[in-house]
Amino acid sequence: MDDTFELRGKRVFVAGHRGMVGSAVVRRLADEDCEVLTASRAELDLMDQAGVRRFMAARRPDAVVMAAAKVGGILANDRFPVDFLQDNLVMQTNVIESAFRSDVRKLLFLGSSCIYPKFAPQPIPEDALLTGPLEPTNEWYAVAKIAGLKLCQAYRRQYGVDYISAMPTNLYGPGDNFDLDSSHVVPALMRKAHEAKRRGDKSLAVWGSGKPMREFLHVDDAADALVWLLKNYAGDSHVNVGSGEDITIAELARTVASVVGADVEVTFDPTKPDGTPRKLMDVSRLFATGWRPRYTLRGGLEETYAWFLQHIEEGDVRLGAA
Numbered sequence: 252m253d254d255t256f257e258l259r260g261k262r263v264f265v266a267g268h269r270g271m272v273g274s275a276v277v278r279r280l281a282d283e284d285c286e287v288l289t290a291s292r293a294e295l296d297l298m299d300q301a302g303v304r305r306f307m308a309a310r311r312p313d314a315v316v317m318a319a320a321k322v323g324g325i326l327a328n329d330r331f332p333v334d335f336l337q338d339n340l341v342m343q344t345n346v347i348e349s350a351f352r353s354d355v356r357k358l359l360f361l362g363s364s365c366i367y368p369k370f371a372p373q374p375i376p377e378d379a380l381l382t383g384p385l386e387p388t389n390e391w392y393a394v395a396k397i398a399g400l401k402l403c404q405a406y407r408r409q410y411g412v413d414y415i416s417a418m419p420t421n422l423y424g425p426g427d428n429f430d431l432d433s434s435h436v437v438p439a440l441m442r443k444a445h446e447a448k449r450r451g452d453k454s455l456a457v458w459g460s461g462k463p464m465r466e467f468l469h470v471d472d473a474a475d476a477l478v479w480l481l482k483n484y485a486g487d488s489h490v491n492v493g494s495g496e497d498i499t500i501a502e503l504a505r506t507v508a509s510v511v512g513a514d515v516e517v518t519f520d521p522t523k524p525d526g527t528p529r530k531l532m533d534v535s536r537l538f539a540t541g542w543r544p545r546y547t548l549r550g551g552l553e554e555t556y557a558w559f560l561q562h563i564e565e566g567d568v569r570l571g572a573a
């Protein structure tokens with residue numbers, strides 16, 4: 252079977268185009284000879300099944316990238332389990348079902364590495380899915396994402412449509428959330444290092460022991476991989492999307508401080524949680540298709556910090572409550 256999907260001349264609907272990943276996918280699709288379709292929240296409420304069906308029937312995309320999701324950090328997940336489970340289930344089911352009803356030929360569903368068991372083998376292969384208990388703090392989100400990838404698989408098996416799923420590792424980059432209460436580690440450390448530099452602080456406090464290891468991927472690399480999969484992958488299994496390399500949080504903190512130009516000593520705050528010790532994805536399936544990331548971690552951090560500096564002046568960086 253020919254696994255390729257020609258984007259030229261196609262209309263591609265990106266759901267969630269205002270989010271970090273969705274906006275990166277829209278940027279990346281600008282390089283393809285295709286029409287990109289987006290919808291504002293006022294125009295389309297993804298929670299409204301009838302509205303999504305009407306939108307899909309009227310606009311008739313050839314392909315759909317489902318990058319819309321209710322997302323948040325560990326605290327938000329813990330406090331709003333209904334939102335993370337129900338909103339994600341409803342939105343993704345509306346989009347996938349309506350796409351099928353409107354004869355969408357190719358659909359890419361986005362998940363996350365938290366779908367894997369808490370104690371999965373490292374690096375984590377795709378077939379580690381559903382082999383053990385989830386990390387309890389984000390199981391609501393994870394269960395919804397697992398249901399989404401299974402729904403794509405079910406449509407493929409029952410109706411023979413080319414609906415695929417990708418599971419990205421920890422992403423960072425332009426458009427990230429820099430609100431310290433809800434952000435992930437890269438934007439958090441970047442903001443802290445930036446503020447330490449401005450105040451002339453001599454230390455940068457890192458949560459936990461600094462020993463956990465994480466894999467990071469620049470969001471533009473992730474978007475490139477997603478468009479690549481859209482064009483070149485037509486398999487039954489979901490595909491991990493990552494860089495294939497991880498580093499300790501302590502090393503990350505030193506690299507971020509150096510990129511920002513903050514002359515600080517990295518200190519550790521053991522009262523804050525470490526979380527899972529390691530979650531490196533096995534990216535051999537993706538790499539076997541020929542795709543590779545372009546950014547080094549340092550290069551990606553430099554580009555992100557340049558974005559941060561430019562946009563903080565314009566007042567459109569997500570910083571949270573002052």
Ligand code: GDP
Nearest residue numbers: 434435436439440457458459463500524525526
């Ligand atoms: P996780 O990958 O789901 O654990 O999410 P995070 O990106 O929030 O955290 C990754 C690691 O970075 C954890 O070990 C955190 O304890 C550590 N970390 C160190 N400093 C910070 C910080 O200021 N904010 C966040 N979110 N994590 C931090």
